[in-house]
Amino acid sequence: GENVEQHPSTLSVQEGDSAVIKCTYSDSASNYFPWYKQELGKRPQLIIDIRSNVGEKKDQRIAVTLNKTAKHFSLHITETQPEDSAVYFCAAPEPSGAGSYQLTFGKGTKLSVIP
Amino acid sequence: DTEVTQTPKHLVMGMTNKKSLKCEQHMGHRAMYWYKQKAKKPPELMFVYSYEKLSINESVPSRFSPECPNSSLLNLHLHALQPEDSALYLCASSQVASYNEQFFGPGTRLTVL
Numbered sequence: 769g770e771n772v773e774q775h776p777s778t779l780s781v782q783e784g785d786s787a788v789i790k791c792t793y794s795d796s797a798s799n800y801f802p803w804y805k806q807e808l809g810k811r812p813q814l815i816i817d818i819r820s821n822v823g824e825k826k827d828q829r830i831a832v833t834l835n836k837t838a839k840h841f842s843l844h845i846t847e848t849q850p851e852d853s854a855v856y857f858c859a860a861p862e863p864s865g866a867g868s869y870q871l872t873f874g875k876g877t878k879l880s881v882i883p
Numbered sequence: 884d885t886e887v888t889q890t891p892k893h894l895v896m897g898m899t900n901k902k903s904l905k906c907e908q909h910m911g912h913r914a915m916y917w918y919k920q921k922a923k924k925p926p927e928l929m930f931v932y933s934y935e936k937l938s939i940n941e942s943v944p945s946r947f948s949p950e951c952p953n954s955s956l957l958n959l960h961l962h963a964l965q966p967e968d969s970a971l972y973l974c975a976s977s978q979v980a981s982y983n984e985q986f987f988g989p990g991t992r993l994t995v996l
Contacts (some may be wrong), residue, residue, distance in 0.1 A: 779973065780885075784906035799982070801988075802984065804987075807890075810989070811973065811987040811988060811990060812987045813987070814974070814984045814985075814986075817888075817984065818980075819961045819982070826891025857925050861982055864931045864933070864938050864939040865931075865933055865938035865939070866933035866934055866936070866938055866979065867913070867914065867933055867934075867936055867978075868914035868916075868931050868932075868933035868939075868977070868979055869914075869982060870916070870928045870931055870941075871926075871927075871928070871985060872941060873925035873926055874925065875924070875925055876923075876924070876925050
């Protein structure tokens with residue numbers, strides 16, 4: 769099955785600085801990579817995803833890059849704000865039959881943005 | 884409606900109780916999932932339903948029994964749980980036929996005494 773490694777486990781940055789979180793995956797057939805943000809006591813919410821036919825995707829202050837050869841993908845947050853403080857999970861999928869798929873999550877990165 | 888709802892929000896049960904968790908979505912998604920999340924850990928997949936049929940059971944103990952009565956509803960029946968089963972139980976749904984966003988519900992915080 770898929771194995772996803774995520775680093776770092778904790779990250780503290782000053783407000784306005786950039787944050788980078790990195791993930792590696794094991795299954796070269798994987799072609800969809802979502803990032804979820806989970807605030808304390810809340811549900812995981814998708815913040816950005818990337819498919820293997822592109823190398824980078826941006827949405828305002830958030831970007832994701834994908835290197836299929838090296839089997840790694842990264843989340844970049846620029847101009848961090850206190851409301852970016854949360855746990856971030858990367859994930860990779862495996863088909864689970866009849867059009868559904870299961871997500872294997874990384875262990876998570878707790879991001880703290882210091883005002 | 885672009886939301887997955889779950890009830891109850893909190894549940895405290897004894898080891899001999901029987902209870903059920905409920906999940907509902909009205910986005911027309913035909914894949915639905917149960918995840919278990921312990922504190923400071925990522926969600927762990929328990930079950931996957933596709934077109935109302937169970938397609939994945941990740942070696943979950945039989946004290947957890949899933950049910951998908953229709954395309955909008957997913958239940959998780961609980962019986963004779965152990966204290967180590969205390970966790971946040973998350974339901975999610977997605978479209979089928981391609982990789983698409985999995986939408987998560989707010990979860991049920993379960994405490995087993």
